[in-house]
Structure formats: C-alpha cells, structure tokens
Amino acid sequence: MAKIDPTLAGKLKKYGAKDFPACYNCGNCTAVCSLTAKDANYPRIFLRYGSLGMKDEILSAREPWLCYACGECSAACPRDAGPGDFMAAARKFAIAHHEPTGLTRLLFTNSPFAVVFTVLLAVVMGTFMMMVSDRVDPDNVLKRWIFDHLSFSVIHDMGMVIFTFMGLSALLGMILMGRRLFAGMPKLENPRKAIVSAIHNVRAELLTMRRYRKCQDDEEPYFKDRKWPFQPWFVHWSIMWGFIGLLFATILDFLLKDPATTTWWPSRILGTVAGIAMMWGATLAIIYRIKGVARQYRNSTLADWALLGALFAAGLTGFWMEVAVMAHLENDLNAAIFIIHTIVSMELVLLFAFSKFAHAVYRPLALFNYFLRQK
Ligand code: SF4
Ligand code: SF4
Structure with missing residues (x-):
C-alpha cells in the first residue's frame, strides 16, 4: 500500500x-x-x-x-x-x-535563503582570494588578521573538507536516487547485451538529443520556422556540451600546464570552442526566458535564473580573461574579473549536486534505466 x-x-x-x-x-x-x-x-x-x-x-x-x-x-x-x-x-x-543535507531543499524553496547563501559563499571565497593575492599589501589589516589567526595550510584544509563534504553529499544523493530508480528492475534475459545496448542508446541520446528533437512543439509559433541553432533542443545541447567541454579544458589545462599565451594550446582551443557553445546556449535561454517566448520559458524559478546567470557570468568573464591574458593586460580590473570568474565557476562546481544542474547525472541514469527495461 x-x-x-x-x-x-x-x-x-x-x-x-x-x-x-x-x-x-x-x-x-x-x-x-x-x-x-x-x-x-x-x-x-x-x-x-x-x-x-x-x-x-x-x-x-x-x-x-x-x-x-x-x-x-x-x-x-x-x-x-x-x-x-x-x-x-x-x-x-x-x-x-x-540530497541528504537539506541544503538543496532550502535553495529551491526559500529564495531569501538561496540569495543569502550564494552571496555569502561568494563573499567568503572572494575575500580569501583577494587576501592571498600579491596585489593586496601584506600589511593590510584584514590580511594580517586572517593569516595571524589561520595559517594557509589550515585554510587550505578547511577548503578540502568543505569540498569533500559537498562531494560526499552529492554522491550519497545520487546513490539513493539510483537505488530507487533501479528497485524492482525485472530480471534481464541477457544482461550484458542489454547493458551494452542501453549505454549505446544513452550515449546517442546525449550526443544528438534525438528524443528532445522529437518532442519539439510544432504548434509553438515562436519556434515554428526557426533554424536548428535557435531551437530549444540545441540550446540545451550547447549548454550541456559547452559546460562539459570547459570542465575538460580546465583539467587538461592543469595537466598540460598551459603556457597561458599560446592560442593553439589544446586546452585553450577546447576551452574557446566549449565556451562559445555554452555562451550561445545560455544567452538564448536567458533571452527566451526574459521574453517568455513559449510556455516552457514563462514559469522560471529563482533556481532557473541562478543557474543560467552563473553559466553566463562564468562564460563572459572567462572570455574576458582570455583576451586580457593574450594582450598582457595585467591590471586591477582584470584581477577583479579573474576573482569573479573563479568564484562563479567554483560555485557552479560546488553546488552542482545541490542545484538544478544535478539533472545532468540523474537524466542519464533514468535514460539508462529506460533503455535497459526495453530489452
Ligand atoms: S514537457 Fe510535456 S510534452 Fe514535453 S516531454 Fe515533457 S511531458 Fe512530454
Ligand atoms: S487537465 Fe490535466 S490531464 Fe488534462 S491536459 Fe491538463 S494536465 Fe493533462
């Protein structure tokens, strides 16, 4: 019952x-x-x-x-x-x-809390980044106060604990969700074949959005005669693959030790292409929501705006930084833009499992379950 x-x-x-x-x-x-x-x-x-x-x-x-x-x-x-x-x-x-901590529920349902929490997180990260920057005088009162009370290694360890805690919460939430999804799974006749085929179908779906393209609303006047780059499925595709590409570019950057000013460095090419894709998708999604061009864009919650705003800000400041680095424009403004870029990107990664972004994991899981049961 x-x-x-x-x-x-x-x-x-x-x-x-x-x-x-x-x-x-x-x-x-x-x-x-x-x-x-x-x-x-x-x-x-x-x-x-x-x-x-x-x-x-x-x-x-x-x-x-x-x-x-x-x-x-x-x-x-x-x-x-x-x-x-x-x-x-x-x-x-x-x-x-x-998600076991209850943070996601508060972020989704309590707008004042969501605003205060994300702003506070940004202020803490921003203050710390400014204080470790060479641009701030070592005799600065706040800098001296922070480092008199906390050594760099303690601050570093605190950051690691927070990241680990957030990561474990995310992992636990995903395991709980996966367990529910796969409970009552009927016995498969040929599990190996079914799994391989389901993985293939999920991959094809993520690469081509073929199901999303199928569910396009042909009656929606705004999208009726628009070309594919402006269709909602491509907006979604660009944001998803743009963000994944940027994550890979960051990892590659770390591994290859980007010389920073080389245009044709692999991580730089990947980052630029992925950044363009993400900005395309995020910009169109914001415009569609502001103009309310179709029903699905008219009921936006704070969580929808926050995610799109963060993606847009991360992309814009990322390109700004790219130009500034190439042109050797080292000044206070660009140092501030770098801090903003890092804060927004860190918030996106830190709050991945606590935001609407978590669907990037849950949807492939559900698709896998769906295709598996079709066998
Ligand atoms: S929004 Fe409605 S029509 Fe579109 S996929 Fe979802 S349930 Fe189907
Ligand atoms: S009234 Fe209910 S069942 Fe009918 S179309 Fe609307 S949501 Fe669907």
Missing part, C-alpha cells in the same frame, strides 16, 4: 508546479506528448500522483527525467494546469529529496 503525503501538493507548488491542482485528468497532455510511451506514460498520471499525495510514485519514477520540458503538453492543456511545469517541479523535488 502506497504511503500518502497529504502535504505533497503544497510542497510541489513550492518547486514551481503552481497550477497543477486545476488538472481535471482529461489526458490531453499525455496524448500530445511525443515522448510518452506504453512503458513510460506521462505526464497526466504524475499530476494525479501529486494531487493524491503519492510521493513515492513520483520519487521512484524515471519518467520526470525522460521529459525534456518542451511544453507541448502545457500548450494543449484545456485547464492551463502546466503539466510540463509539473514535471520540472517533480525533478527538482526529487533532487532535493535525495
């Missing part, structure tokens, strides 16, 4: 599913969704789960992760219940539920 949570509807509203109680269960949304299938039926049933307080059914489902928020269902809803928004809220709810 499923456990009922009578407070579930109220909780989901806080995650962005504001209008779903208006649903009268007609099924139009499921009928128009191009991704719903016999073995992965959504979104109607999930709004029903939300109304009935069936929390476990939402938390253990892979379906919210198979949805790409194209908004086709929301456009077809006669009650304006926002089924697409509901699926997005269900994803955020699941990320928050599985």
Whole structure:
C-alpha cells in the first residue's frame, strides 16, 4: 500500500508546479506528448500522483527525467494546469529529496535563503582570494588578521573538507536516487547485451538529443520556422556540451600546464570552442526566458535564473580573461574579473549536486534505466 503525503501538493507548488491542482485528468497532455510511451506514460498520471499525495510514485519514477520540458503538453492543456511545469517541479523535488543535507531543499524553496547563501559563499571565497593575492599589501589589516589567526595550510584544509563534504553529499544523493530508480528492475534475459545496448542508446541520446528533437512543439509559433541553432533542443545541447567541454579544458589545462599565451594550446582551443557553445546556449535561454517566448520559458524559478546567470557570468568573464591574458593586460580590473570568474565557476562546481544542474547525472541514469527495461 502506497504511503500518502497529504502535504505533497503544497510542497510541489513550492518547486514551481503552481497550477497543477486545476488538472481535471482529461489526458490531453499525455496524448500530445511525443515522448510518452506504453512503458513510460506521462505526464497526466504524475499530476494525479501529486494531487493524491503519492510521493513515492513520483520519487521512484524515471519518467520526470525522460521529459525534456518542451511544453507541448502545457500548450494543449484545456485547464492551463502546466503539466510540463509539473514535471520540472517533480525533478527538482526529487533532487532535493535525495540530497541528504537539506541544503538543496532550502535553495529551491526559500529564495531569501538561496540569495543569502550564494552571496555569502561568494563573499567568503572572494575575500580569501583577494587576501592571498600579491596585489593586496601584506600589511593590510584584514590580511594580517586572517593569516595571524589561520595559517594557509589550515585554510587550505578547511577548503578540502568543505569540498569533500559537498562531494560526499552529492554522491550519497545520487546513490539513493539510483537505488530507487533501479528497485524492482525485472530480471534481464541477457544482461550484458542489454547493458551494452542501453549505454549505446544513452550515449546517442546525449550526443544528438534525438528524443528532445522529437518532442519539439510544432504548434509553438515562436519556434515554428526557426533554424536548428535557435531551437530549444540545441540550446540545451550547447549548454550541456559547452559546460562539459570547459570542465575538460580546465583539467587538461592543469595537466598540460598551459603556457597561458599560446592560442593553439589544446586546452585553450577546447576551452574557446566549449565556451562559445555554452555562451550561445545560455544567452538564448536567458533571452527566451526574459521574453517568455513559449510556455516552457514563462514559469522560471529563482533556481532557473541562478543557474543560467552563473553559466553566463562564468562564460563572459572567462572570455574576458582570455583576451586580457593574450594582450598582457595585467591590471586591477582584470584581477577583479579573474576573482569573479573563479568564484562563479567554483560555485557552479560546488553546488552542482545541490542545484538544478544535478539533472545532468540523474537524466542519464533514468535514460539508462529506460533503455535497459526495453530489452
Ligand atoms: S494536465 Fe491538463 S491536459 Fe493533462 S490531464 Fe490535466 S487537465 Fe488534462
Ligand atoms: S514537457 Fe514535453 S516531454 Fe515533457 S511531458 Fe510535456 S510534452 Fe512530454
């Protein structure tokens, strides 16, 4: 017997599913969704789960992760219940539920806390970076106070403890989520073949966004005649691969010891190409949300804006730094831009598992589960 949570509807509203109680269960949304299938039926049933307080059914489902928020269902809803928004809220709810510290829940549902926390984190990191900088006089009062009370190695170790704690919380959340997703998995006839085929399908999906392209809303006037670089699936693709490319470029940079001024250095080429891709996607996504060009862009939460804003800021300051380094422009302004770039990038990495960004892990997991069960 499923456990009922009578407070579930109220909780989901806080995650962005504001209008779903208006649903009268007609099924139009499921009928128009191009991704719903016999073995992965959504979104109607999930709004029903939300109304009935069936929390476990939402938390253990892979379906919210198979949805790409194209908004086709929301456009077809006669009650304006926002089924697409509901699926997005269900994803955020699941990320928050599985993350064990409770930080994600606060970041998603308590806007003042989210603002204060991220600003405070930025101030702490920024102050520390400024204090270790050669540009700040060793006799600076704050610098002297910090290093009189804490040695550099203690500060370094504290940073490592925080990073490890955040990493372990993230890992635990992902394990808990994975366990739920894979519970009740039917016995596979040929597990090896099924796993290889599922991995192949997930890889193809991530590389080509073929399911996302399928769920494009053809009735949406804004996107009807636009070329592929402006379509939502490509915006999503650019942000995802741009960010992954930048992560790899940073690691490569560390390993190859980038000489900083060589344009054709491998990590620099990768970083530039990935940065352009990420900026393209983030800029378009911000414009689409500001203009509210389609239903899926009209119900933005603070978490949506924060993630896009951080990606945009990281990209912009990254390119600024690239130009400044190439042109040997060493001055206070560029030192400040470097600190901003580092803070934003660190926040993105640190809060990866505590933000909407965590879907980058959960979606491939759910896709893997989906393709595995198809065998
Ligand atoms: S969300 Fe809208 S379209 Fe879907 S079942 Fe409810 S009322 Fe019908
Ligand atoms: S937003 Fe798109 S993919 Fe998601 S349920 Fe609605 S129609 Fe399907």
